[in-house]
Amino acid sequence: MGTTRLHPMAHIARRMFELLEPICLVTFLADECNEELAALGHRTYWDGYFASRAAPLGRVPAHVVHAAFYNFADGEAARHIPSAWETISPEASVAARERGSAASLQRILGDELAESPGLVRAADLTTKAATSAPTEGRVMYAGMRTLEVPSDPVARLWHSATMLREHRGDGHIAALVGARIGGTEAHVLSALEQGIHPPESFGRIQHLPRERLAAVMDGMRERGLIDIDGHFTDAGRATKQRIETLTDELATPPYDALSPGELDELITNLEPITAALVATGSQ
Numbered sequence: 001m002g003t004t005r006l007h008p009m010a011h012i013a014r015r016m017f018e019l020l021e022p023i024c025l026v027t028f029l030a031d032e033c034n035e036e037l038a039a040l041g042h043r044t045y046w047d048g049y050f051a052s053r054a055a056p057l058g059r060v061p062a063h064v065v066h067a068a069f070y071n072f073a074d075g076e077a078a079r080h081i082p083s084a085w086e087t088i089s090p091e092a093s094v095a096a097r098e099r100g101s102a103a104s105l106q107r108i109l110g111d112e113l114a115e116s117p118g119l120v121r122a123a124d125l126t127t128k129a130a131t132s133a134p135t136e137g138r139v140m141y142a143g144m145r146t147l148e149v150p151s152d153p154v155a156r157l158w159h160s161a162t163m164l165r166e167h168r169g170d171g172h173i174a175a176l177v178g179a180r181i182g183g184t185e186a187h188v189l190s191a192l193e194q195g196i197h198p199p200e201s202f203g204r205i206q207h208l209p210r211e212r213l214a215a216v217m218d219g220m221r222e223r224g225l226i227d228i229d230g231h232f233t234d235a236g237r238a239t240k241q242r243i244e245t246l247t248d249e250l251a252t253p254p255y256d257a258l259s260p261g262e263l264d265e266l267i268t269n270l271e272p273i274t275a276a277l278v279a280t281g282s283q
Contacts, residue, residue: 012263013251017168019270020126022277023161026104029282033100040088040096050080052097055090056143068139070173071183073208094147101162102155108280113273114154122269123157125262130160132257133167137174140166157273164254171250175243184208184216188226189240198230 027033028049037048054065054077062078069077084093106114113119127149135142144163150156176186184205191202200206200213220226225236232240255263 009252009255010245010248012255013168013248015267016164016255017248017251019267019274020161020164022274022282023105023158024165025282026108026158026277027097027101027162030101030104030108031283032103032107033097036096036100036103037093040092042084042088042093047080047084048093048097050077051084051088051090052093054081055094055097056147057139058143059085059090070176071186071204073184073205073212098150098155098159101158102150102152104282105154105158105277108282109154109273109276113276118269119157119273120153122266122273123153123160125258125266125269126160126164127156128262129254129257129266130163130167133253138167138170141170164251167254168247168251172243172247174250175246178246179239179243181239181243182216184212185220185225188216188220189236189243192226192232192236193240199226200230 033052034045034048037052040048042048042051050065054060054068057064057068059082062081065081066072066074066077109119131145131149133141135145141163144159144166147159150159176182181189187202187205188199191197191199191205194202196202200217205213217226217230220236221228223235224233225239227233258266
């Protein structure tokens with residue numbers, strides 16, 4: 001991988017990730033989405049999460065959701081799928097997710113920014129990118145592509161940003177699989193990159209059984225990815241960097257649909273939107 005020539009658009013894909021991620025995060029961090037899902041009858045946050053995010057795939061079994069999501073512990077998807085759909089349809093769940101997420105954006109951005117020409121143009125260009133990439137090998141992205149694009153600009157911006165997030169996520173999983181990094185191992189690498197030590201204390205994995213975490217850590221030591229104290233080795237840090245670089249490269253296809261001028265315009269219009277969301281932590 002070290003000799004692979006970088007895609008000339010990789011830096012654009014990284015910049016777009018930085019700009020779009022705060023838009024997507026309202027789904028998970030703000031209150032409105034969870035309130036909409038709870039109002040449908042979903043009992044817990046995670047029931048709503050699995051039911052609404054997996055909904056574009058249709059009524060697939062839990063092991064398919066587990067494979068598509070990749071980084072959840074064995075058996076976690078089965079706690080929510082298909083039971084979360086027994087009385088609430090996938091269609092209702094995904095619609096509630098969209099309503100709640102759009103409401104969060106509207107509240108955080110305020111009327112002036114949410115109704116601005118810049119947001120409308122950002123929504124149009126984001127949608128153009130998000131609906132242009134090939135779907136082959138992109139399970140979650142392909143599922144999102146089956147959904148109708150909203151007409152309201154705020155909802156359309158969220159929807160298209162989320163399509164691009166799933167497109168990037170599919171590519172990230174491909175990069176992880178190619179590097180032989182499992183879902184739990186990916187969380188360990190992410191924790192170390194964020195300066196969290198011991199990495200087992202990372203919120204995404206700290207609830208796992210001790211024996212399971214110990215086995216993962218031992219396996220990573222055997223591969224030379226972490227040292228005896230659970231810190232990055234040079235090989236581990238290089239592996240993490242290769243994965244991130246390849247993720248950026250694989251995230252480029254949607255942006256090939258935009259001209260250089262449109263990319264510049266999109267970035268310019270997204271910057272104040274992202275700044276407003278970052279200021280509130282997307283909450």
